[in-house]
Amino acid sequence: MAEREPVRITGVHAISALGRGADALLAGVLAGAPAFTPVRRFDTTGRRVTVAATLPEVGTLADELTDAVDRACRAAGVDRTHRAGAALFLATHGGPLSLPEPAGPAGGTDAAPEVPALAGHLARRCGLGGRTRTYTTACVSASTAVADAATLIGRGDLDRVVVAAGYLVEPDQYALFDAGRALAADGAVRPFSAGRHGLLLGDAVVAVVLESARAAAARGAPTLATVAGWGRAGDAYHPCQPHPEGHGLARAVEAALRRAGLPAAAVGYVNANATGTPYSDASEAAALGRVFGAAAGRVPVSSTKSVHGHALEASGLLELVVTVLTLGHGKLPVNAGWLGPDETCPLDVITDAPRPAPTPHALTLNAAFGGANTALLVSAP
Template sequence: MAEREHLRITGVHAVSALGRGADALLAGVLAGAPAFTPVRRFDTTGRRVTVAATLPEVGTLADELTDAVDRACRAAGLDRTHRAGAALFLATHGGPHSLPAPNGPGGDTGPEVPALAGHLARRCGLGGRTRTYTTACVSASTAVADAATLIGRGDLDRVVVAAGYLVEPDQYALFDAGRALAADGAVRPFSAGRKGLLLGDAVVAVVLESARAAAARGAPTVATVAGWGRAGDAYHPCQPHPEGHGLARAVEAALRRAGLPAAAVGYVNANATGTPYSDASEAAALARVFGPAAGRIPVSSTKSVHGHALEASGLLELVVTVLTLGHGKLPVNAGWLGPDDSCPLDVITDAPRPAPTPHALTLNAAFGGANTALLVSAP
């Protein structure tokens, strides 16, 4: 398969504070009502911020991921034979506390991260290679880019990309202590008066296939991954380049791989976390790529509704972008207070808009200067 032949997305499943399944996710982001509520999963006494976007009842991360992978495979119509040849690329948080018992301390939390991908593959009947990604907030989007590259050059026919993060006390404490969480309890991407990010649950799985493999079994096409790009800033451990150099290069690479001009992009699901510095940097990156047209491309960050899911963010936002394109409506940027001169963009603030083209970008960035761009197209 030539690398420019578009990769097929044939099955998706997502769980977030907006609900379980693709329909709940689509309805939630189009409604634009933020899902942030007081945290009940663990004690937040003494914290500056006490809210996040969490589901009231969840299983262990291992169980939730198993269910998501199985449901995505079923949505794609994968039988036992097709599953047996599928690879599994997993994005999740590393370390000893990555799999908490969400409803309280202790309990059976399942395998630790180094063994988790193999554990999920066995439970779901996936017999291909496995990989694990723990590269912060670009983990899932990097996994998608790697899957696209390997499928594009003919090494693999089918990859299930899964990602999971359930809000837990360790990361919550780190972000709160670092004063990164929004003290006013709202995420306001690109807006004047934005105060920071808020965390959110996400467990997501996506089935990616070559066009040939999907056609051979008459698989549905939810969307295509037309292009992807990755680039580093090497500017600062925690801050992106103020002019958005790395993110701009990632977007340009995605456009080149897709064989599309910048003018073809009709929507950007931005990385924007609601933090003053990074949102302005992302706006600068879009200006570098699109020039004066950057102020006319509809932009929103759905983190304003479902929260920041860390390692799982890239996959959740990919699914959001795919679903909204397929539905023909673009989601709002919640929490908007007013324009900021450092972010001169066409932010969707009042109500969902019609999608002007079938092509959209979804962007992610992480500490350490990592940047990713995925360009997707409606079927």
């Protein structure tokens, strides 16, 4: 199943509650200090939960996305000429894409467009002249965009794709998750842990430059990592709950391994989807058990949502960047909020301090309502 052309990651940029830029993101996830604070961006009076992982000063989502795309392109050394043929794949939530009242100075004066016009708007502002696509498929939006981009690059249809994703915590989704009692009332995200009570939302605006190995080499571009494999599968089980035995997620991981031509034993880290909710964390642990068998309890696992929160449509791209940066640094991030083991999650969860990366290969997993599952397998250069 291997594609003809290897797919390289040559530039990244991200903002989250941990700060602006790749260095801030890497330092934050390795420190393992959760970024959840009281929400000041909008009124949470009457809400069951009043905390999230938000950056204090942000512009409109359209402006933050524009800046992220531009910075990722500059980090990759993609100049005006190379941008002209680059495609843009955008993952974000539907509806108007600006905050009603930005908490800080906005970076521009353009009116915020609606999906799907935003992708074209960003492409024009950033000088990207290739095709555009928009993804609004909930929490697998960004990882699906990466998989599509890698497929098109791998078979030679495109040389270069910028994948961008953004979610800034806003009142509507916050109210929806709070009313559904999905937010952690104790103000902490505790993936795979005993005593876990739910998720917390977080900001993320991210951009990643993907290129064919040939196109990257022609420019002398740096390679941060290779997207070695990817897989997608559905549970077809329940509108909201994943399959209790993790069938869909396991199939997605197995597809990513087949495409990469790697055995499960080659994987040295899993950046888990785990949101800190009892049912879905147990399902994910079951999926990893199906893939790794008796070795499932020896593969290092953590969910960095425990530090930066759940960024919904942008989660897949933020967590891909976390995985790439930590692999490149040679250290694996901790799973914050840990209280103790849960028998439904028999995994090797990284809880005390970052660990050395035992192999150059890692998985980053995402799942969404409706039973959608994605797996991206990346390899350090």
